[in-house]
Amino acid sequence: xxxxxxxxxxxxxxxxxxxxxxxxxxxxxxxxxxxxxxxxxxxxxxxxxxxxxxxxxxxxxxxxxxxxxxxxxxxxxxxxxxxxxxxxxxxxxxxxxxxxxxxxxxxxxxxx
Amino acid sequence: xxxxxxxxxxxxxxxxxxxxxxxxxxxxxxxxxxxxxxxxxxxxxxxxxxxxxxxxxxxxxxxxxxxxxxxxxxxxxxxxxxxxxxxxxxxxxxxxxxxxxxxxxxxxxxxxx
Numbered sequence: 430x431x432x433x434x435x436x437x438x439x440x441x442x443x444x445x446x447x448x449x450x451x452x453x454x455x456x457x458x459x460x461x462x463x464x465x466x467x468x469x470x471x472x473x474x475x476x477x478x479x480x481x482x483x484x485x486x487x488x489x490x491x492x493x494x495x496x497x498x499x500x501x502x503x504x505x506x507x508x509x510x511x512x513x514x515x516x517x518x519x520x521x522x523x524x525x526x527x528x529x530x531x532x533x534x535x536x537x538x539x540x541x
Numbered sequence: 542x543x544x545x546x547x548x549x550x551x552x553x554x555x556x557x558x559x560x561x562x563x564x565x566x567x568x569x570x571x572x573x574x575x576x577x578x579x580x581x582x583x584x585x586x587x588x589x590x591x592x593x594x595x596x597x598x599x600x601x602x603x604x605x606x607x608x609x610x611x612x613x614x615x616x617x618x619x620x621x622x623x624x625x626x627x628x629x630x631x632x633x634x635x636x637x638x639x640x641x642x643x644x645x646x647x648x649x650x651x652x653x654x
Contacts, residue, residue: 471647475644526589526597529643530586531576533583
């Protein structure tokens with residue numbers, strides 16, 4: 430069965446630092462990949478997604494992610510974080526069927 | 542922008558009681574989902590629903606759980622006899638097509654005492 434690993438449980442950064450959050454999935458077939466964000470007190474929102482095509486995808490608020498098929502990875506990046514990026518970040522994968530499989534989430538704390 | 546809404550935002554119930562969690566998916570979406578997140582754990586898939594029937598369900602979705610679309614707008618999750626371990630945040634989601642982006646509601650925090 431598909432599983433998703435997010436290796437960073439809690440990341441603490443200062444404003445303007447660069448961010449990379451790791452995400453690996455276990456199954457090597459065709460996958461649709463997502464990053465969701467949950468700001469404090471808010472619901473899960475889509476940051477970006479990859480279905481096919483250019484493996485470097487750009488999302489909202491300056492986030493991007495790179496799909497590397499050979500590494501089963503879909504890491505999230507942002508060149509310069511802001512205090513408002515403080516949130517929980519979830520990687521999720523469709524493999525087959527209708528279920529989204531989520532990673533455990535990474536809490537990002539950004540200090541100003 | 543259309544949103545998924547959920548009610549109530551919080552529910553406290555006694556073990557063994559029935560609870561119904563309600564969701565209003567985005568109006569032109571065809572696929573509906575329930576997920577749950579126990580505190581400190583992953584968001585876990587429970588069930589998906591399309592064309593008035595369950596498309597897929599996880600091992601968690603046992604006979605204590607049921608889903609229904611009682612009218613053209615609501616989508617409900619019923620837990621017949623709640624257990625302590627059912628305490629979690631329950632998220633509803635909807636999508637326009639299979640394997641497309643799922644849009645999530647704000648969640649219902651269920652506490653079973």
